[in-house]
Amino acid sequence: MLKQEIDTPAVLVNLEQLEANIRGMQKRMNELGVNLRPHIKAHKVPEIARMQLDAGAVGITVAKLGEAEVFAENGVNDIFVAYEIVGARKLQRLLELARKVQISVGVDSIEVAQPLSEAFASAGMRCEVIIEVETGLGRCGVLPGEELLELAFQVDKLPGLKLEGIFTHEALHHLRSPEEVKKVAEGVGHVMVGAAEMLRKEGFEAEVVSVGATPARTYTCVKGVTENRPGTYVFNDRAQIGLGAATSDQCALTVLATVISRPALDRAIIDCGRKILTSDRDWFLEDFGEVVGRPDLVLERLQEEHGFIRLKEPGPDPKVGDLLEVVPNHTCVVMNQVDRVYVLKGDKVEGTWTVAARGKSR
Amino acid sequence: MLKQEIDTPAVLVNLEQLEANIRGMQKRMNELGVNLRPHIKAHKVPEIARMQLDAGAVGITVAKLGEAEVFAENGVNDIFVAYEIVGARKLQRLLELARKVQISVGVDSIEVAQPLSEAFASAGMRCEVIIEVETGLGRCGVLPGEELLELAFQVDKLPGLKLEGIFTHEALHHLRSPEEVKKVAEGVGHVMVGAAEMLRKEGFEAEVVSVGATPARTYTCVKGVTENRPGTYVFNDRAQIGLGAATSDQCALTVLATVISRPALDRAIIDCGRKILTSDRDWFLEDFGEVVGRPDLVLERLQEEHGFIRLKEPGPDPKVGDLLEVVPNHTCVVMNQVDRVYVLKGDKVEGTWTVAARGKSR
Numbered sequence: 001m002l003k004q005e006i007d008t009p010a011v012l013v014n015l016e017q018l019e020a021n022i023r024g025m026q027k028r029m030n031e032l033g034v035n036l037r038p039h040i041k042a043h044k045v046p047e048i049a050r051m052q053l054d055a056g057a058v059g060i061t062v063a064k065l066g067e068a069e070v071f072a073e074n075g076v077n078d079i080f081v082a083y084e085i086v087g088a089r090k091l092q093r094l095l096e097l098a099r100k101v102q103i104s105v106g107v108d109s110i111e112v113a114q115p116l117s118e119a120f121a122s123a124g125m126r127c128e129v130i131i132e133v134e135t136g137l138g139r140c141g142v143l144p145g146e147e148l149l150e151l152a153f154q155v156d157k158l159p160g161l162k163l164e165g166i167f168t169h170e171a172l173h174h175l176r177s178p179e180e181v182k183k184v185a186e187g188v189g190h191v192m193v194g195a196a197e198m199l200r201k202e203g204f205e206a207e208v209v210s211v212g213a214t215p216a217r218t219y220t221c222v223k224g225v226t227e228n229r230p231g232t233y234v235f236n237d238r239a240q241i242g243l244g245a246a247t248s249d250q251c252a253l254t255v256l257a258t259v260i261s262r263p264a265l266d267r268a269i270i271d272c273g274r275k276i277l278t279s280d281r282d283w284f285l286e287d288f289g290e291v292v293g294r295p296d297l298v299l300e301r302l303q304e305e306h307g308f309i310r311l312k313e314p315g316p317d318p319k320v321g322d323l324l325e326v327v328p329n330h331t332c333v334v335m336n337q338v339d340r341v342y343v344l345k346g347d348k349v350e351g352t353w354t355v356a357a358r359g360k361s362r
Numbered sequence: 363m364l365k366q367e368i369d370t371p372a373v374l375v376n377l378e379q380l381e382a383n384i385r386g387m388q389k390r391m392n393e394l395g396v397n398l399r400p401h402i403k404a405h406k407v408p409e410i411a412r413m414q415l416d417a418g419a420v421g422i423t424v425a426k427l428g429e430a431e432v433f434a435e436n437g438v439n440d441i442f443v444a445y446e447i448v449g450a451r452k453l454q455r456l457l458e459l460a461r462k463v464q465i466s467v468g469v470d471s472i473e474v475a476q477p478l479s480e481a482f483a484s485a486g487m488r489c490e491v492i493i494e495v496e497t498g499l500g501r502c503g504v505l506p507g508e509e510l511l512e513l514a515f516q517v518d519k520l521p522g523l524k525l526e527g528i529f530t531h532e533a534l535h536h537l538r539s540p541e542e543v544k545k546v547a548e549g550v551g552h553v554m555v556g557a558a559e560m561l562r563k564e565g566f567e568a569e570v571v572s573v574g575a576t577p578a579r580t581y582t583c584v585k586g587v588t589e590n591r592p593g594t595y596v597f598n599d600r601a602q603i604g605l606g607a608a609t610s611d612q613c614a615l616t617v618l619a620t621v622i623s624r625p626a627l628d629r630a631i632i633d634c635g636r637k638i639l640t641s642d643r644d645w646f647l648e649d650f651g652e653v654v655g656r657p658d659l660v661l662e663r664l665q666e667e668h669g670f671i672r673l674k675e676p677g678p679d680p681k682v683g684d685l686l687e688v689v690p691n692h693t694c695v696v697m698n699q700v701d702r703v704y705v706l707k708g709d710k711v712e713g714t715w716t717v718a719a720r721g722k723s724r
Contacts, residue, residue: 320473
């Protein structure tokens with residue numbers, strides 16, 4: 001089948017660009033001597049995780065247990081759940097998973113660590129935990145000084161837990177330039193290395209010093225950082241382009257759409273809206289996607305199943321029935337909308353992949 | 363099972379409020395003598411469509427063929443596809459569907475009508491078409507004067523098509539007050555009735571004069587309008603509240619979330635982000651959901667799997683592990699994130715429903 005024969009809207013993956021993105025990131029990590037543990041929230045596709053592992057990744061990162069379960073079922077046996085696991089049901093699921101594969105999880109409070117300890121200790125098992133450190137995002141995590149030290153001592157005393165180190169997710173999307181991204185990412189790297197040193201002085205091993213965010217490129221990976229967990233680099237998107245982490249050519253995911261209406265010379269409507277592209281839009285983006293090869297078209301508004309395109313130069317082209325390809329603002333949420341993606345080499349459809357962990361937000 | 367035992371994040375449906383919303387809308391339509399043909403894009407659940415039909419709806423509205431296929435398989439036999447069907451693959455699917463159930467579709471150009479005509483005529487069948495009229499949304503549709511008349515004459519000449527009337531979707535979300543909503547919705551109603559009159563004077567029947575948008579309440583249903591296609595009224599959400607179409611009490615859908623981190627006295631993090639609630643936010647909304655019964659909590663930011671809550675009054679409550687319920691900004695997109703919803707009477711889980719048409723954007 002050829003691209004032109006695919007029913008729309010459809011998510012397309014450019015296989016060669018995907019492979020190049022995976023190889024490129026692995027090569028940079030190898031050069032730096034930093035382990036790559038890619039975050040699969042960006043794709044949710046076991047076949048892509050397999051490509052990442054084959055290229056040299058040490059394991060994968062997930063946000064949710066449900067994602068971990070899907071990837072474990074699909075043969076991935078080293079998984080870091082970069083999330084605080086809370087609640088009796090989830091602890092039971094985590095125990096079951098830990099019996100099958102190598103699992104580590106995030107903690108950022110004694111309230112999270114205590115029940116985790118009880119669950120694993122009473123099962124006669126040990127859970128590897130990595131303390132989440134807050135480095136500017138304002139999300140989860142302890143501050144890298146006294147708060148971190150206090151939690152490390154608390155966790156160390158709990159049975160059933162093994163403290164492996166620390167992790168953070170760099171806050172970069174609010175920054176105003178690639179230069180700012182570089183500066184902040186390097187700063188986060190140094191903070192993490194310093195925090196690990198502090199732990200080691202108190203007798204902790206702090207084997208893992210983990211960072212991760214695609215816009216950071218390799219900047220966070222200063223000497224002493226042991227692991228990087230980027231996600232979006234497999235596809236790239238307009239947010240990454242805007243933050244200086246990718247070029248349009250490096251985008252491996254597009255959405256194929258059909259023009260269904262030309263109600264006016266300056267307006268075209270496509271069959272793809274928020275239920276594929278979502279409303280995600282970083283502060284530096286004014287529209288909802290880049291129409292490939294058509295700088296004259298602006299995807300300026302979305303409704304649930306409609307995309308509104310403004311023609312900078314009013315005219316009859318594109319026509320009803322024409323196909324357009326859109327680079328999304330944020331691929332991670334796009335992948336969570338669809339059950340299947342088309343894998344292409346050039347215009348030829350090589351096959352489809354199931355987005356096996358779609359919707360696994362638990 | 364009780365609500366408190368549900369693993370999070372989870373979408374909850376308050377069954378009694380859902381039933382009340384369905385009954386209430388049907389009652390208002392009955393009083394006005396207007397057919398109700400609810401848009402199922404808001405829920406995508408066959409069980410809810412069945413409740414709507416049992417209450418008196420004449421059929422359903424869908425945006426996409428994929429939705430029509432799912433609801434036809436689930437016993438709905440009168441479906442209006444309020445969308446322009448473009449492309450050979452979709453025309454084949456439409457033909458197959460039209461062999462099984464009563465189908466009508468939207469058209470807004472000869473470019474859409476011509477291939478539709480050819481497909482149905484060559485199959486020896488006839489497709490009911492309804493012309494989409496543009497009444498301010500700037501989406502699809504012909505203008506209600508000469509453009510409409512010209513397309514009606516063109517469609518009338520084409521074999522395999524039967525012109526049933528006209529439809530529109532009122533543009534209301536940009537308006538500044540419930541009073542403006544009323545004024546604009548009434549105006550749209552009068553435009554549609556006038557357009558139908560114009561068609562009748564030229565000899566067309568224009569049996570169907572169809573409007574639809576929940577924020578319009580019943581205002582668009584002026585004398586002469588024959589059909590209303592609201593969707594969101596089944597659940598309601600913060601957008602509807604903001605537009606004056608519902609109260610908080612009338613919201614039948616919430617998202618159950620767990621507090622996973624209390625990194626600071628003024629901040630709580632829940633396990634529910636954009637991959638459930640999405641980034642949808644009308645201009646009049648400053649945050650991403652209303653935390654039920656907790657006006658002291660502001661859900662001010664979302665990432666993919668995290669919700670950031672600001673405490674207006676810093677303190678230790680809510681605690682890690684506490685459950686919170688969130689009324690979303692826009693329920694239609696929330697239903698497109700999850701495979702299953704929990705149906706509750708009070709705190710008791712009566713069962714689950716599959717969101718059978720989730721992701722059916724084709």
